[in-house]
Amino acid sequence: MTIYLDHAASTPVDPEVAAQMAAVLADAGLQANPSSAHAMGEAVRARIGQARAAVAALIGARPAEIVWTSGATEANNLAVIGAARMRAARGRHIVTAASEHVSVLAACDELENQGFSVTRLVTDGDGIVEPQAVATALRPDTTLVSLMQVNNETGVVQDIAAVGTLCRSRGILFHVDACQAAGREPIDVRSQAVDLMSLSAHKMHGPKGVGALFISRETAGRVEPLLFGGGQERGLRPGTIATQQVVGMGVAASLAAARRSSDSARLTTLRDQLWQAIGEVPGVYLNGHPQRRACHIVNVSVAGVEGESLLFAMREVALSSGSACAADSDEPSAVLRLLGRSPELAQSALRFSLGRTTTAEEVAQAGQLFAAAVAHLRRVAPAA
Amino acid sequence: MCYSPLVREHFDRPRQLGPPRGPGPVARGLSGSPAEGARILIEARVVGGRLEEVTFRALGCPWVIAGCSLAAERLVGAPVAALAGFDPAALAAELDLPVERLGRLLILQDALRNCLADWDTTQPATPR
Numbered sequence: 001m002t003i004y005l006d007h008a009a010s011t012p013v014d015p016e017v018a019a020q021m022a023a024v025l026a027d028a029g030l031q032a033n034p035s036s037a038h039a040m041g042e043a044v045r046a047r048i049g050q051a052r053a054a055v056a057a058l059i060g061a062r063p064a065e066i067v068w069t070s071g072a073t074e075a076n077n078l079a080v081i082g083a084a085r086m087r088a089a090r091g092r093h094i095v096t097a098a099s100e101h102v103s104v105l106a107a108c109d110e111l112e113n114q115g116f117s118v119t120r121l122v123t124d125g126d127g128i129v130e131p132q133a134v135a136t137a138l139r140p141d142t143t144l145v146s147l148m149q150v151n152n153e154t155g156v157v158q159d160i161a162a163v164g165t166l167c168r169s170r171g172i173l174f175h176v177d178a179c180q181a182a183g184r185e186p187i188d189v190r191s192q193a194v195d196l197m198s199l200s201a202h203k204m205h206g207p208k209g210v211g212a213l214f215i216s217r218e219t220a221g222r223v224e225p226l227l228f229g230g231g232q233e234r235g236l237r238p239g240t241i242a243t244q245q246v247v248g249m250g251v252a253a254s255l256a257a258a259r260r261s262s263d264s265a266r267l268t269t270l271r272d273q274l275w276q277a278i279g280e281v282p283g284v285y286l287n288g289h290p291q292r293r294a295c296h297i298v299n300v301s302v303a304g305v306e307g308e309s310l311l312f313a314m315r316e317v318a319l320s321s322g323s324a325c326a327a328d329s330d331e332p333s334a335v336l337r338l339l340g341r342s343p344e345l346a347q348s349a350l351r352f353s354l355g356r357t358t359t360a361e362e363v364a365q366a367g368q369l370f371a372a373a374v375a376h377l378r379r380v381a382p383a384a
Numbered sequence: 385m386c387y388s389p390l391v392r393e394h395f396d397r398p399r400q401l402g403p404p405r406g407p408g409p410v411a412r413g414l415s416g417s418p419a420e421g422a423r424i425l426i427e428a429r430v431v432g433g434r435l436e437e438v439t440f441r442a443l444g445c446p447w448v449i450a451g452c453s454l455a456a457e458r459l460v461g462a463p464v465a466a467l468a469g470f471d472p473a474a475l476a477a478e479l480d481l482p483v484e485r486l487g488r489l490l491i492l493q494d495a496l497r498n499c500l501a502d503w504d505t506t507q508p509a510t511p512r
Contacts, residue, residue, distance in 0.1 A: 304443070305443070306418070306421075306422075306443055306444050306445060306448075308385065308445040308446065309395070309444065309445055309446050309448075309449060312385070312387065312395065312446045313395075343418070343419055344418040344419070347418070377443075379401070380398055380401060380441060380442060380443075380449055381423075381441060381442065381443040382402075382414070382423060382424070382425035382441035382442065382443060383441075
């Protein structure tokens, strides 16, 4: 049986989520279009409203501030491109970090193609974007700052509240990609002064194919839609809402909120046990800040081995060699290069990511398999 | 990535892992670098113009390790000149190697050629 340690790529659907989604699909009373004016449409709207409230509660938002999307990629695109375009008359400068998820970086690339200017901040050697670095990058024409709360490759946690306060004081919109943070790190969009926040259901034991963008009440009307054709989601995301998907995300959000403290404490213990086991192997380096990191990710580089072979030698464990979204690439991780890792060490990186179903036995076994795989590959490799 | 049963077999149980164990002079050929995707060392012990022992060490992807293992195993017993006759395209087809990875087997080809050149340099009086 494969040990699944790739929860940063996708989490298994919680049985309660699956049950409620299946119930929605089987319920004859919930098959109407949620935009329909009749009673059956109203029933669906009510069910969607419950889900919206659950997602809002997870991040300290109001239900009306949640816009459904197809996932975090769409939410990131809507936030970055939608907000930048809407505010183009005020300024055309965006600040982000070079370590952001590719969906934010690609959206910024697209804005550059349209004449916007983008500053991509370089992290320090621990993967941190210092609020002071953000402050230094701000210009009179800056309209948007976009940062992720937890890095999807290294698990490094950024000081969102400090950056949010800074942006708020300058009248600049602040977008946060919180996909890896939701259900693991404390999130409160009010105290963190966040205007826009992207969420993904399948990163928190919900279904794939649904996400959400929080748009604060104060920011409403300051984001331009990317899609056209209907008035759903206040015109920001037209298209019939996928009832069973958003219900699934709502249940996942409720479970994440209820279990965040206990899940986080348990995963922190398991994460530290894992690092203790794999860190004992000589030539293994932890990527990212040793303390400021999320409870579920351990990213390491291994000297003297090649990353793809390491992954294959450990095929009894489902892992990523970096971000799952970059798994088709043969290039060393740009995020790890920003940490100052050599191309060889960046190429040999492995990301272990734990989840709600991970057990201490699995962690111990993964540690043993890692040590054996590294020993095997070092026996095969020529002397440096 | 999807690896063939042949790649799996030679990756898990590589044959001809260096260094050579028998007595006598050894020729060495090194090629590639981690930045190029593979670093390969080929060592050959030649007796009477024949490859008595051929071993490898490799840092690279599973196809590189499997390719080195297969190539080294097949060269044992061949005339020393066979080090220059390695056909990367044929081995690539046998391993189901993705076309974008063919360069990795060219590094193996270079290592084999460098090994032959080393033999020619260090043992000029020995007939091929």
